[in-house]
Amino acid sequence: MTTTYAVLSEGLEKRFGEVRALRGLDLAVPQGTVCGILGPNGAGKTTAVRLLTTLLRPDAGSARVAGHDLVREAAAVRRAIGVTGQYASVDGDLTGRQNLRLFGRLHRVRGPAERADDLLARFGLTEAADRPAATYSGGMRRRLDLAASLIRRPDVLFLDEPTTGLDPASRGDIWDAVRELKQDGTTILLTTQYLEEADQLADDIALVDRGRVAHTGSPSQLKALIGTYVEVVVADADVLVQAAGVLDQLTGGEPSFDHARNSVGSVTRDTTLTLPRLVRELDAAGVPLLDASLKPPTLDDVFLRLTAEESTGEEVAA
Numbered sequence: 001m002t003t004t005y006a007v008l009s010e011g012l013e014k015r016f017g018e019v020r021a022l023r024g025l026d027l028a029v030p031q032g033t034v035c036g037i038l039g040p041n042g043a044g045k046t047t048a049v050r051l052l053t054t055l056l057r058p059d060a061g062s063a064r065v066a067g068h069d070l071v072r073e074a075a076a077v078r079r080a081i082g083v084t085g086q087y088a089s090v091d092g093d094l095t096g097r098q099n100l101r102l103f104g105r106l107h108r109v110r111g112p113a114e115r116a117d118d119l120l121a122r123f124g125l126t127e128a129a130d131r132p133a134a135t136y137s138g139g140m141r142r143r144l145d146l147a148a149s150l151i152r153r154p155d156v157l158f159l160d161e162p163t164t165g166l167d168p169a170s171r172g173d174i175w176d177a178v179r180e181l182k183q184d185g186t187t188i189l190l191t192t193q194y195l196e197e198a199d200q201l202a203d204d205i206a207l208v209d210r211g212r213v214a215h216t217g218s219p220s221q222l223k224a225l226i227g228t229y230v231e232v233v234v235a236d237a238d239v240l241v242q243a244a245g246v247l248d249q250l251t252g253g254e255p256s257f258d259h260a261r262n263s264v265g266s267v268t269r270d271t272t273l274t275l276p277r278l279v280r281e282l283d284a285a286g287v288p289l290l291d292a293s294l295k296p297p298t299l300d301d302v303f304l305r306l307t308a309e310e311s312t313g314e315e316v317a318a
């Protein structure tokens with residue numbers, strides 16, 4: 001079976017004056033999957049979304065989105081996609097219902113009023129439907145934005161940092177919505193600064209650094225690359241070495257001590273290690289434990305690691 005790609009880009013470049021926002025972006029997003037574009041501020045995520053949604057023209061490179069050429073068939077691309085930007089696109093003076101009806105009419109949706117009501121219900125906005133959007137909370141606004149981008153039932157949905165600035169509950173609502181949309185067969189490309197978010201939602205992650213994809217892989221591949229940080233705090237300095245011995249057996253990593261806190265840490269690439277097992281082994285060894293934790297890697301960890309490798313490679317190439 002051949003893979004059909006909902007988004008396939010090659011060498012996309014975009015320059016703003018002296019700033020090279022994209023320096024050859026290659027992406028391949030299979031139909032029906034969620035792709036997480038992961039990168040820090042300024043990496044080029046929004047520029048990538050604006051290019052792939054035809055809001056900006058690339059300086060170089062090419063892409064096909066939903067089977068259409070990004071530049072030559074821009075109108076067809078626009079008909080097939082939905083986009084929710086980093087900044088709200090709804091009108092604060094209009095109510096939620098009015099906003100969605102307006103979007104529906106603009107996009108010539110059949111039965112815009114009904115479609116608007118369906119979406120309001122789906123995103124838990126029925127009660128707030130007749131209030132001006134300006135009175136909505138951040139999470140409600142983001143849900144309204146998302147609803148607006150779905151008015152035409154897009155094949156490919158672009159979400160630019162859909163949960164940045166939201167509280168955990170609202171973030172969870174957006175995550176649920178993304179999962180549901182994927183189940184309906186929508187291909188989703190979302191950008192994020194959070195490894196955890198990409199981990200929760202994405203089938204594949206493209207790590208973007210300075211306008212280029214520095215690394216691609218599944219979330220677990222990316223996390224395994226860095227490993228999980230295991231830390232143990234003991235009640236008594238005398239048993240620190242003993243704890244380090246247990247840690248060494250479990251993780252195989254180099255132990256690092258923090259004597260001020262009576263703690264020892266180590267990195268493991270073993271994704272099957274669990275906290276209960278760690279505690280059991282330490283307990284069996286008779287180590288009086290105060291605290292133990294497994295810290296999964298963050299974007300910062302992944303990023304530092306992978307982009308350090310990338311920039312070393314570049315210096316050699318330059």
Ligand SMILES: Nc1ncnc2c1ncn2[C@@H]1O[C@H](COP(=O)(O)OP(=O)(O)O)[C@@H](O)[C@H]1O
Pocket residue numbers: 016019020021039040041042043044045046047048
């Ligand atoms: N319209 C613009 N004019 C000038 N510079 C821009 C513009 N848009 C983005 N940039 C620059 O391009 C780079 C990538 O920006 P952006 O795509 O917004 O990154 P991200 O979304 O990952 O934070 C940044 O250095 C940013 O300052």
Ligand SMILES: [Mg+2]
Pocket residue numbers: 045046047086160161
């Ligand atoms: Mg951005």
